[in-house]
Amino acid sequence: MSPVSRRIVLPLAALLLAPACKQQQIATATPVDELPPLIIPSELRVDAGSLGSGGGDSRMASNEVGGSGDSGSSDWRATGDEPSARIKNNGGGGGGGSKGASMVSASPQPTAYALIVGIEKYRDVTPAGGARSDAEKFAELARVTLGVPEDNIKVLLDDRASRTDIAKQMRWLQANVPSGGRVYFYFSGHGAPEPTTGVSYIVPFDGDPQYLKDTAIPMTEVLGDLEKTKAKDVLAMADSCFSGAGGRSVLAPGTRPLVRIEDVKPQTRVAMLSASSGAEISGPAADGSGGLFSKYLIEAIGSGQGDINGDGQISLKELAEWIGPRVKREAKKANREQTPHLTLGKKLSAADEFIVSWGYSR
Numbered sequence: 001m002s003p004v005s006r007r008i009v010l011p012l013a014a015l016l017l018a019p020a021c022k023q024q025q026i027a028t029a030t031p032v033d034e035l036p037p038l039i040i041p042s043e044l045r046v047d048a049g050s051l052g053s054g055g056g057d058s059r060m061a062s063n064e065v066g067g068s069g070d071s072g073s074s075d076w077r078a079t080g081d082e083p084s085a086r087i088k089n090n091g092g093g094g095g096g097g098s099k100g101a102s103m104v105s106a107s108p109q110p111t112a113y114a115l116i117v118g119i120e121k122y123r124d125v126t127p128a129g130g131a132r133s134d135a136e137k138f139a140e141l142a143r144v145t146l147g148v149p150e151d152n153i154k155v156l157l158d159d160r161a162s163r164t165d166i167a168k169q170m171r172w173l174q175a176n177v178p179s180g181g182r183v184y185f186y187f188s189g190h191g192a193p194e195p196t197t198g199v200s201y202i203v204p205f206d207g208d209p210q211y212l213k214d215t216a217i218p219m220t221e222v223l224g225d226l227e228k229t230k231a232k233d234v235l236a237m238a239d240s241c242f243s244g245a246g247g248r249s250v251l252a253p254g255t256r257p258l259v260r261i262e263d264v265k266p267q268t269r270v271a272m273l274s275a276s277s278g279a280e281i282s283g284p285a286a287d288g289s290g291g292l293f294s295k296y297l298i299e300a301i302g303s304g305q306g307d308i309n310g311d312g313q314i315s316l317k318e319l320a321e322w323i324g325p326r327v328k329r330e331a332k333k334a335n336r337e338q339t340p341h342l343t344l345g346k347k348l349s350a351a352d353e354f355i356v357s358w359g360y361s362r
Contacts, residue, residue, distance in 0.1 A: 105147070106304070131189045133289070142184060154172065191219075223270050
């Protein structure tokens with residue numbers, strides 16, 4: 001072999017035997033026998049914890065709560081204070097209100113049905129800002145987290161949410177919900193009070209506050225229609241207000257806002273969680289994403305953060321206690337009062353026994 005050949009071969013041999021090519025164990029949570037046959041240089045490795053995926057790590061969340069779930073016809077508000085409770089952030093659940101966060105999957109509810117109404121653009125009254133987006137997000141929540149079958153979900157938006165449209169879908173629920181099933185009813189849009197009586201109405205797309213009896217739907221009628229289904233229990237949620245004082249509430253021109261609103265009488269198998277109480281105003285979230293109440297309602301269930309005690313499920317009591325102080329606190333920053341209000345039907349279990357969603361992984 002010539003001297004030139006020896007000079008070429010020796011560097012190649014040295015390169016092939018260099019320590020940099022020695023097999024190394026990659027730091028990872030994946031079992032060794034499942035690792036792909038790849039060697040990743042250390043400078044290119046990324047610590048999974050730095051990606052913000054949650055990874056099941058626990059974190060502290062302040063849950064100011066008040067009231068206790070009473071059996072029978074209870075009517076209470078989520079106010080007051082209680083020490084912080086440790087909860088876990090489910091991987092991929094988003095948590096903390098981060099934008100664009102995906103919703104976690106909980107246990108499917110094959111006998112559950114959902115009627116979701118969101119009206120932002122009205123025919124005859126001012127828009128209800130963000131109401132359509134709220135309804136679309138809740139529809140995603142129903143599919144992904146609550147596990148309601150696609151065929152069991154009806155979504156009515158804007159001009160497809162007339163008084164007749166809503167009435168037809170109520171009949172659909174009454175005809176299809178099986179005995180022992182569950183109904184989720186969600187409404188985002190304007191409410192209105194009848195000026196002389198204080199009766200609360202939800203305002204459909206074609207509703208007119210000057211002719212509420214002819215064009216709108218009394219909330220008591222909505223709850224009564226839900227009661228007529230064969231469902232074992234119903235959870236009605238309304239991101240609207242009925243004070244006539246602004247926000248998601250409208251009045252006929254020249255009518256003064258009411259001070260006293262007639263309480264909505266609970267049905268025996270219906271629980272109602274509303275965005276505000278009495279003469280309060282239901283307003284928007286500070287980030288403009290939609291209604292303040294809907295923001296925390298969807299976050300509590302969709303991320304699993306509403307599971308305050310960490311038992312893998314969210315009771316109606318936990319849901320109200322998680323939403324209430326957050327809505328109240330953010331509303332005060334906007335110089336208004338807004339306190340979510342929970343009413344429980346006489347035949348329902350106590351609020352801590354009404355399980356809204358379950359099967360959250362830990």
